[in-house]
Amino acid sequence: MMIDHAEDIQPTRGFPPRSPRPGLTARRLATAVPVLLLALLWGIHLEATLPSIRVPGPERAASAGILAPGEHRVVDAPVELVGDWYTQPLGDVTSVVTDQPGAAARLRIHGTQVLLTARVGPESSRAYITVDGEPVPDLERDELGSFVRLRASKAADRDIVVVSGLAHGEHDLTITNGSQGQLAISAIIVEAQTPFPWAFALFYGGVLLLLVVALRGLAWEAVHRLGWAPAARAESPSGGRR
Structure with missing residues (x-):
């Protein structure tokens, strides 16, 4: 059903006519609402799909040894283990384990943040992390480099953030x-x-x-069409309101 311009509607119940307000007619407001809703949905879709742009496909990731966004079991992932490592199954979880100081795991990732599912406990100590050959600024540091603490009173597997805030793209990660x-x-x-993310928030x-x-404009138009708007006070001869 076509909606006429609000200013074309004659006032009802003796209310005085409204002054026309260009740009705020019911027809234009009714068109603006679905357009704005579509823009909102488009923004949500764009925000969800942007991280996957330029991410290598499964074939390229497998051939180049790149870990794409997602969770990867170390025993199945293209991770280069340097030094003395062995596998240790515990229930349905299999870990790669080393007791050798300086033993390292090297990998290439495509993403902005990396977490390790690592064991913390009384036998664990520190894992030193480098990204693209450099220490990680957000981690603790000593004379050997940047590290995460793994020592705890009770053994458990935990997800530990080792690097975040990376530029979108490929990065080399070393865990020692x-x-x-x-x-x-x-x-x-x-x-x-x-x-x-700030641009999407704006x-x-x-x-x-x-x-x-x-929506407020549409509600105001509906109020006037139904004759529910309050009548304006008439001006008195002296210029005041009655």
């Missing part, structure tokens, strides 16, 4: 066992976060603000 304990890793989790805020304005 410290000199005072055991290193056991069962999985590597690679994540690709949405770039420019976009969503602007669209929602415009949507509220459009």
Whole structure:
């Protein structure tokens, strides 16, 4: 059903006519609402798909030995183990384990954040982390480099963030066992976060603000069409209101 311009509707119940407001007619407002909703859905879709842009496909990732975003079991992943490592199954989890100081696991990832599913406990110590040959700025550091602490009073497998805030793309990650304990890793989790999250926040805020304005305008038009708007007070001869 076609909606006529609000200013073409004659006032009812004796209410005075409204002054026309260009750009806020019912027809334009009714068109703006679905457009804004589509823009909101488009933004949500774009935010969800952006992290997967330029991510290598399964064939290229397998041939190049790249860990794409997702969870990867170390025993099945293209991880280069340097030094003395052995596998250790515990229940349905299989870890690669080393007791050798300086033994390292090298891998190439495509993402912005990496977590290790590693064992913490009284036999564990420190795992030293480098990305693209450099220490990780957000981690603790000593004379040997940047590291995460794995020592705890009780043994358990935990997901530990080892690097975050990377630029979208491929990066080389090296995990090296410290000199005072055991290193056991069962999985590597690679994540690709949405770039420019602040831009999406501004976009969503602007669209929602415009949507509220459009819905408010439609409600105001409906009030006038139904004759529910309050009548304006008549001016008295002296210029005041009665």
